[in-house]
Amino acid sequence: MTTPGSATGIGAAVRRKEDFRFVTGKGQYTDDISRPGETRAMFVRSPHAHARIKRVDVKAAAAMPGVLAVLTGAELAADKIGNLICGWLIHSKDGSPMKMAPHPAIAASKACYVGDPVAVVVGETLSQARDAAEKVTVDYEVLPAVTDPGKAQSAAQIHEVAPKNTIYQWHLGDAKAADAAIKSAKHVTRLDIVNNRLVPNAMEPRVAIGEYDRGNDGFTLWNTTQNPHVARLVISAFVGMAPEHKLRVIAPDVGGGFGSKIFIYPEEVVCLWASKKVGRPVKWTCDRSEAFLADAHGRDHVTHAEMAFGDDGKIVGLKVKTIANLGAYMSTFSSSIPTYLYATLLSGQYDIPTIYCEVDAVYTNTVPVDAYRGAGRPEATFVVERLVEVGARELGIDPGDLRKRNFIKSFPHQTPVIMTYDAGDYQASLKKALELGDVKGFGKRKRESARAGKLRGIGYSTYIEACGIAPSQAVGSLGAGVGLWESAEVRVNPTGSVEVLTGCHSHGQGHETTFAQLVSERLGVPIDTVSIVHGDTDKVQFGMGTYGSRSGAVGMSAIVKALDKVEAKAKKVAAFMLEAAEGDIEFKDGKFTVAGTDKSAAWGEVTLNAYVAHKFTGAQLEPGLKEGAFYDPTNFTFPAGCHICEVEVDPDTGRTEIVGWTAVDDFGTVVNPMIVEGQVHGGVAQGVGQALLEGAVYDTDGQLVSGSFMDYSMPKAENFPMLKVGTTMTRCPGNPLGIKGCGEAGAIAAPAAVINAITDAIGTEDLAMPATAQAVWAAVRKAAKMQRAAE
Amino acid sequence: MPAVSMTVNGKAVTADVDPRTLLVQFLREHLRLTGTHVGCDTSQCGACVVHLNGIAVKSCTTLALQADGGSVLTIEGLAAPDGPLHPMQEAFREHHGLQCGYCTPGMVMTAVDMVYRLGNELDEHTIRQELDGNLCRCTGYHNIVKAIAAGAKAMKGTSKAA
Numbered sequence: 001m002t003t004p005g006s007a008t009g010i011g012a013a014v015r016r017k018e019d020f021r022f023v024t025g026k027g028q029y030t031d032d033i034s035r036p037g038e039t040r041a042m043f044v045r046s047p048h049a050h051a052r053i054k055r056v057d058v059k060a061a062a063a064m065p066g067v068l069a070v071l072t073g074a075e076l077a078a079d080k081i082g083n084l085i086c087g088w089l090i091h092s093k094d095g096s097p098m099k100m101a102p103h104p105a106i107a108a109s110k111a112c113y114v115g116d117p118v119a120v121v122v123g124e125t126l127s128q129a130r131d132a133a134e135k136v137t138v139d140y141e142v143l144p145a146v147t148d149p150g151k152a153q154s155a156a157q158i159h160e161v162a163p164k165n166t167i168y169q170w171h172l173g174d175a176k177a178a179d180a181a182i183k184s185a186k187h188v189t190r191l192d193i194v195n196n197r198l199v200p201n202a203m204e205p206r207v208a209i210g211e212y213d214r215g216n217d218g219f220t221l222w223n224t225t226q227n228p229h230v231a232r233l234v235i236s237a238f239v240g241m242a243p244e245h246k247l248r249v250i251a252p253d254v255g256g257g258f259g260s261k262i263f264i265y266p267e268e269v270v271c272l273w274a275s276k277k278v279g280r281p282v283k284w285t286c287d288r289s290e291a292f293l294a295d296a297h298g299r300d301h302v303t304h305a306e307m308a309f310g311d312d313g314k315i316v317g318l319k320v321k322t323i324a325n326l327g328a329y330m331s332t333f334s335s336s337i338p339t340y341l342y343a344t345l346l347s348g349q350y351d352i353p354t355i356y357c358e359v360d361a362v363y364t365n366t367v368p369v370d371a372y373r374g375a376g377r378p379e380a381t382f383v384v385e386r387l388v389e390v391g392a393r394e395l396g397i398d399p400g401d402l403r404k405r406n407f408i409k410s411f412p413h414q415t416p417v418i419m420t421y422d423a424g425d426y427q428a429s430l431k432k433a434l435e436l437g438d439v440k441g442f443g444k445r446k447r448e449s450a451r452a453g454k455l456r457g458i459g460y461s462t463y464i465e466a467c468g469i470a471p472s473q474a475v476g477s478l479g480a481g482v483g484l485w486e487s488a489e490v491r492v493n494p495t496g497s498v499e500v501l502t503g504c505h506s507h508g509q510g511h512e513t514t515f516a517q518l519v520s521e522r523l524g525v526p527i528d529t530v531s532i533v534h535g536d537t538d539k540v541q542f543g544m545g546t547y548g549s550r551s552g553a554v555g556m557s558a559i560v561k562a563l564d565k566v567e568a569k570a571k572k573v574a575a576f577m578l579e580a581a582e583g584d585i586e587f588k589d590g591k592f593t594v595a596g597t598d599k600s601a602a603w604g605e606v607t608l609n610a611y612v613a614h615k616f617t618g619a620q621l622e623p624g625l626k627e628g629a630f631y632d633p634t635n636f637t638f639p640a641g642c643h644i645c646e647v648e649v650d651p652d653t654g655r656t657e658i659v660g661w662t663a664v665d666d667f668g669t670v671v672n673p674m675i676v677e678g679q680v681h682g683g684v685a686q687g688v689g690q691a692l693l694e695g696a697v698y699d700t701d702g703q704l705v706s707g708s709f710m711d712y713s714m715p716k717a718e719n720f721p722m723l724k725v726g727t728t729m730t731r732c733p734g735n736p737l738g739i740k741g742c743g744e745a746g747a748i749a750a751p752a753a754v755i756n757a758i759t760d761a762i763g764t765e766d767l768a769m770p771a772t773a774q775a776v777w778a779a780v781r782k783a784a785k786m787q788r789a790a791e
Numbered sequence: 792m793p794a795v796s797m798t799v800n801g802k803a804v805t806a807d808v809d810p811r812t813l814l815v816q817f818l819r820e821h822l823r824l825t826g827t828h829v830g831c832d833t834s835q836c837g838a839c840v841v842h843l844n845g846i847a848v849k850s851c852t853t854l855a856l857q858a859d860g861g862s863v864l865t866i867e868g869l870a871a872p873d874g875p876l877h878p879m880q881e882a883f884r885e886h887h888g889l890q891c892g893y894c895t896p897g898m899v900m901t902a903v904d905m906v907y908r909l910g911n912e913l914d915e916h917t918i919r920q921e922l923d924g925n926l927c928r929c930t931g932y933h934n935i936v937k938a939i940a941a942g943a944k945a946m947k948g949t950s951k952a953a
Binding site for chain 1: 793809811817819820823824825826828829831832833835836838840863866867869870876880881883884885889890891892893894895896899900917919920921922923926927928929930931933934935936937
């Protein structure tokens with residue numbers, strides 16, 4: 001039984017259990033770990049975007065002081081260390097499988113992007129390894145490079161397996177129906193969109209420590225990963241480092257991920273391999289500048305989209321063509337991002353009868369591109385929400401009103417692009433956002449801004465996302481190489497304290513608190529007697545990690561299942577203790593009672609009895625109180641909401657200030673409103689970063705121009721006003737707690753809201769992200785010039 | 792290798808170091824005070840902020856030798872080992888001013904320095920401007936701003952730590 005509304009239960013703004021260690025500097029991040037006899041690794045990386053490796057001369061480096069080994073791709077291949085893989089198989093529309101090029105952890109014959117590892121130096125100290133790395137001489141034959149996805153298909157071929165640098169040409173939906181809808185439409189809104197390339201930049205750079213234990217012929221990897229079990233699976237089954245039971249992966253405190261720490265990277269493979277070579281632990285700590293060249297980037301789409309409108313502003317069709325840049329190699333989940341996490345969300349919150357989407361994924365000489373907060377869904381939302389906003393302007397209909405006319409109003413709703421939306425109330429979140437954001441008062445505020453010489457604009461984004469990915473059978477049918485369930489094990493100790501082992505991984509989300517809230521409520525135990533264990537393959541049997549806003553919807557559902565079993569077993573124990581029938585035992589607020597009597601046993605008495613086993617025989621009941629569960633979702637979940645951005649633009653400088661932000665989201669059940677609001681704040685900040693500030697810029701030779709925090713503009717405190725955050729609630733019918741997920745919403749909703757607001761302010765749609773002062777200034781000037789010419 | 796001596800969190804320490812050793816390396820690797828973090832290599836992110844002689848510095852851009860003879864306070868020394876949290880630490884916890892926690896030590900040390908310089912009544916605009924040298928990727932700064940304003944007030948009457 002549950003006790004809703006308890007001070008530490010579901011819905012309570014419980015202060016985080018993990019915070020004491022973080023505010024006192026006692027967190028244990030991977031770089032804080034120092035292994036006895038530890039050595040340091042320094043990678044030698046290609047300075048060229050595309051080059052044949054003719055010779056790697058390691059002699060001078062190997063002779064440097066403190067150097068234990070200088071290893072190359074040739075040795076990696078000789079030791080039969082397997083390639084990194086992409087785990088989601090996409091087929092082209094002609095039925096052919098995607099063209100996955102070999103991705104060795106150290107390049108042996110060819111470097112394909114600036115930053116591609118070509119050798120590694122292992123030294124006694126970091127300084128010695130760094131000094132020696134400078135002595136490695138590589139002869140390169142420089143080849144022509146391409147970085148722009150729009151030009152990739154006509155550029156020099158990068159991989160033998162992929163003519164025209166094309167990985168797949170995929171499609172979804174009904175092309176003929178979409179064409180017909182556009183042909184017969186009253187109005188068609190057309191947009192060319194670039195979804196700018198981003199660098200995730202979790203504040204903690206990646207770190208890997210590989211340690212080989214000769215006595216047991218096994219490895220341990222300490223790693224900044226969001227999913228230690230999948231890392232172990234891939235490094236074992238595909239890379240072939242060691243059998244799974246001989247490889248332990250530990251992900252301790254991890255300082256942010258945002259997707260970039262999902263993937264299996266070359267450096268962790270190399271640290272493991274090198275640790276066996278040198279017979280000592282090998283640690284690699286990424287520098288920030290190195291991270292720009294070594295961590296998977298996000299987004300990078302070039303899109304043409306057409307939205308057809310019929311009578312009264314009704315959307316009658318949508319057609320989208322996207323070229324997605326996957327970089328130089330296919331990263332772990334890269335293929336799924338611009339396909340099943342993108343095109344399937346193109347219906348947005350709208351009842352659209354027909355949709356067709358084509359996606360060409362291409363190789364370029366850039367860092368691999370993979371999931372970054374939102375992963376495909378921000379790109380889809382940007383396409384849909386820009387089209388709707390621009391469509392409303394072209395049709396002379398209020399953008400809120402146009403949205404209302406097209407909202408899906410009954411559920412379940414089958415879209416033309418696979419998804420079945422299970423529950424939602426899009427009118428409610430729009431209505432609440434309009435109130436919370438005082439949209440009625442916007443006209444007055446705009447006039448006040450005008451008096452100060454500023455242009456004020458307002459922009460909406462009524463987004464939807466698919467989270468909690470998803471039934472394993474469904475994703476398997478779409479090409480996923482793994483199942484996407486989650487596991488949980490609930491271990492109750494004799495004294496009644498509880499340990500929950502979860503396959504999810506917390507790297508800022510606060511699982512140690514929210515998961516404990518669930519246990520506290522269900523078992524009626526103090527939250528301080530519950531601890532959450534994650535991030536160690538030797539402790540947790542298996543799990544799928546944390547990404548895609550899945551930990552609440554999927555991970556907590558697994559805990560619910562395990563708790564059900566714990567309660568059932570505890571009732572059996574209580575029945576023996578209270579000499580009653582099992583069916584007569586009621587459990588509430590941590591107390592077992594015989595129905596209709598005053599006979600009861602406290603939680604701690606029952607748990608002790610489960611272990612001392614004095615009240616029952618082994619034939620009657622197994623001693624102990626520990627239960628496990630695997631939970632496979634029945635559907636994706638569909639968080640949705642409305643974000644409203646208000647901006648003030650200085651037309652003389654192009655500087656844009658965000659002066660108001662309202663977010664109203666429907667996340668289903670909210671476990672901890674304080675944490676959920678924090679997730680919204682952070683997501684919005686990343687989305688605003690994409691819209692206003694951030695952009696990975698390559699020059700035509702393939703050099704990453706924005707390769708440090710001096711060149712890549714990270715959002716700062718001064719870029720934001722205080723955010724107004726609210727929620728609406730429709731329960732998710734697909735999981736026992738009714739949770740939809742909240743981790744990515746802000747990053748998905750925000751970019752379109754910002755650009756809709758700026759374009760509203762400046763009166764032209766011709767504005768690409770990031771809308772820097774220079775870009776906005778240029779757009780204002782261009783629009784003024786065109787207006788003058790027209791007059 | 793030259794010798795370096797300083798006081799760290801009230802304790803005298805001496806070591807022989809490679810002259811290029813950064814203060815943050817000295818703290819993390821020699822003294823194993825791993826609460827001070829490194830988030831960048833261009834002095835932008837502020838995860839490494841400590842106090843040197845009572846003033847906030849970026850320990851990734853300070854040589855250990857530059858701190859010779861000085862007094863360093865890190866996140867580990869902000870509150871007494873067995874006592875309550877420092878008011879600024881408590882404010883970050885109370886206002887959910889952290890998520891992954893990686894930028895937090897630098898944020899807290901910057902915030903305390905902000906109070907020393909500007910007083911206990913910090914408005915939103917001032918806090919946001921003063922955080923120019925501290926990056927956070929998780930929180931969107933919203934709750935950090937709230938935490939610092941509250942922590943500043945709560946620091947009234949506290950004396951400057953060593």
